[in-house]
């Protein structure tokens with residue numbers, strides 16, 4: 001999805017596909033040819049700036065793009081790109097993107113200091129990945145300052161939320177009841193339409209296209225947002241599925257965004273049908289999984305985990 005209304009691309013956005021043209025007229029699809037490695041994308045405006053680009057770090061794919069093919073510094077591949085595509089990235093900048101072509105950080109050219117080499121993940125062994133839950137993790141769906149704003153909104157404007165209940169039926173009538181044998185946490189819907197609109201826009205922009213691509217699922221609607229807090233001594237959600245009763249049978253995918261990280265211990269997701277592995281996205285990162293999977297949020301041992309959740313169909 002293009003950034004709305006001519007807005008600029010931001011960290012967290014996934015680069016849309018585009019054709020790149022080489023000096024010899026050859027055409028290369030960005031997604032087809034250049035995904036799968038950390039990317040540095042430079043958009044210099046002068047030949048001198050193209051020649052002064054820094055030597056790419058090891059393992060980085062370095063692309064120099066412009067309205068014309070420019071002779072760039074060693075280690076850079078140069079292409080022509082449609083200026084209508086690159087305008088939203090700004091000019092005379094160097095973007096860092098992850099191997100999934102998600103923008104991470106933007107630096108003005110010339111760089112004022114060298115860029116650190118991208119972190120190299122230690123690969124898991126196949127014995128470890130033989131049992132791993134089919135969950136999608138999407139980093140940077142919400143910006144850290146937006147996460148902090150949502151936590152403040154929850155604690156201040158929403159009064160810290162209410163104890164979360166489970167739906168019970170008494171003589172056929174549904175009633176919410178607190179049941180510590182199932183879960184303990186505080187929750188509240190967001191009460192500020194502007195914050196809610198921004199949450200919605202970020203999901204449309206960063207989660208919905210990725211769910212379409214990874215799960216081949218066209219999200220059409222969502223349940224209302226819930227802001228959540230799990231605190232030490234009273235924060236967990238035992239193993240459950242999210243679509244088991246008639247009132248929630250329409251749900252297809254659960255989406256949960258962590259609003260903080262590092263300030264608490266415990267509180268990870270676990271999918272016991274698929275092994276012991278724990279999942280905990282970084283600040284602003286989302287976890288998306290089928291509502292049919294058994295999952296739990298482990299007890300918080302220290303601090304408070306804040307999150308936002310909704311269900312998609």
Ligand SMILES: O=C(O)CCC(=O)C(=O)O
Pocket residue numbers: 228237242254256257295296297307308309
């Ligand atoms: O804590 C979360 O992020 C979501 C927990 C959960 O599984 C649910 O609300 O159904």
Ligand SMILES: [Fe+2]
Pocket residue numbers: 240241242254295
């Ligand atoms: Fe759940």
